[in-house]
Amino acid sequence: MSHLRTELRQRAEEVVALYPSRRSAMLPLLHLAQEQDGYLTDEAMAEVAELTGTTPAEVRGTASFYDMFHLEPVGRYVVGVCTNIACLLRGGEELLEHASAVLGCAVGGTSDDGLFTLEETECLADCNIAPVVQVNHRYVRTTTPEAFDGLIEDLRAGRLEHDIPPHGTLIRVRRAGGLRADAGEIAAERASAREARAAREQ
């Protein structure tokens, strides 16, 4: 019995087929697992192990290396506030402090209603609109405490459902079709291209 629901399981198998080695699908599959559960459950990691030809321990050991993967439940909205150098120079620390007060949780914690998890992030590469805030890895471009309060209100009221899907949903554009450039056919094509070129050069 698959832990991933049918549609995600099918997408996961399509992803595996894109790589010369099953293990290469590790990061994309862990993202898919988070799309279903919001974080990485033991059941999901066991299934990713099966799909990638690894063990659950290898999956956990890999996942724990990366900041975007959560091994414990998080809120529907993971709010990241950057305090790295460009944001530091434009009030990033102060905005993070404000966010912590507004959400009523420490950095790394989750609000009492379970809706928000607050993170201090490293540079998010949008430094012209600093300090940078992301919700579920989407830029929200709220640089002041007032704008941040408005953002939280909008999120609570469900007004941003379209722009900001729940935590874990990273890429809503599905790849159209698998690989097209078959290795055997390419070898034949290369041979014919060489012949054609030899003919042209004569």
Add this chain to the structure above:
Amino acid sequence: MAYLDSPQIVSSRKEYADSFTLARYLATGGYEGLKKALSMFPEQVAAEVDAASLLGRGGAGFPAGRKWSMLRKSAVSYLVVNGDESEPATFKDHYLVERDPHQLVEGVIIAAYALQVNRAFIFLRGEFALGLERLSQAVNDAYEHGALGRKIFGSDFSLDIVVHPGAGAYICGEETGLIEALEGKRGFPRIKPPFFPAVTGLYGEPTVVNNVETMSNLPWIVTHGGAAFAALGAGRSTGTRLFALAGRVKNPGVYEIEMVKNTFRDIIYDPALGGGIIGDKAVKAIIPGGVSAPWFGPDQLDLPLGQDEVAAAGSMLGSGSIVVLDEDSCIVRATWRITKFFSRESCGQCTPCREGSGWLERMLYRLEHGGGRVEDLDLLLDVSDNISPGLAWPPQQTTICVLGPSIPSSIHSAISMFRDDFVAHVDHGSCPHG
């Protein structure tokens, strides 16, 4: 006055709200470079890139053409695009992927054709959710348009591109760390030698790893010719470059300007670019090329923005980022935050980096937040020297990759240039700025 008359090579579609769509791309000359490339022999395409003297735009500035020429001949080889942009205050690839994903895709196809590679992976930073969606859509559209897949535009060339999301780790910007992540493992940089993935890369096969901006230049280079590109700039720094300007300037942003023709003063002060310092304060320090680079003081404002020019002055153009600190910016806090970043992002394989970064971060924390001692200044430099002997530039290496030896740059710069600021923190007991 800044020189702004050069062509916009990679940001030509910035005026269009729909610049990321196939329709807009085709209406503005999109995929014409690829069609021209396919009418040439692969080595002719590579020769144009060689003639352009295109230096890699990721940070190391290695000539793209030479990287290509090192590709070991093999039945299977790969092209990998490094879109893991994570160097603090660098945000040009983010801009290119979100605004002009087709330009990147076209560049990748051109490069793959020149290299005769049939499988390319674009490794894009996981935090770029919108970028991942736009790039995935662009790849889908390119297949549909006949620019990807079997027999591209009726030629004998076939290519698949796979968009691969990262998951949050600065170290995956190091090309061998990126390859490990692409193989489904922790992003641990590989032991060198072999120094170049072009010899042993993805799955042990020859692999070319190029940056997003490098690839995005290729459609223009093929369309206009390598010589036209090489005619821009000066010396080894040819073409234009995207500079990401951040910090205490009025108009932070991504600006495409011709290499060497402008100075730090131009990009910081020109009304069409940075527009000057907030509140018309004075510049205290400039961090060029990312936080791995040594800093400059206001005495270097007239230095031209060229790779060799900045290198000769003792730093690097690196990733094209420029961070400006003004007279009110706290140097100790800035140094602490940069070091905290390295400490958090150290992958942990090598002792000098793993242990050294944390030790340095704790010392800088207490100088900033209370409990700092004047002897900490010498200790900071001593620990830095153990990570990168001699504190030279370019740095000596004690570790597998350059992350560790990058840590001392800001500490060494800050203490050399602003020792009094550190002493004031010790005297005050914590940060005098509050």
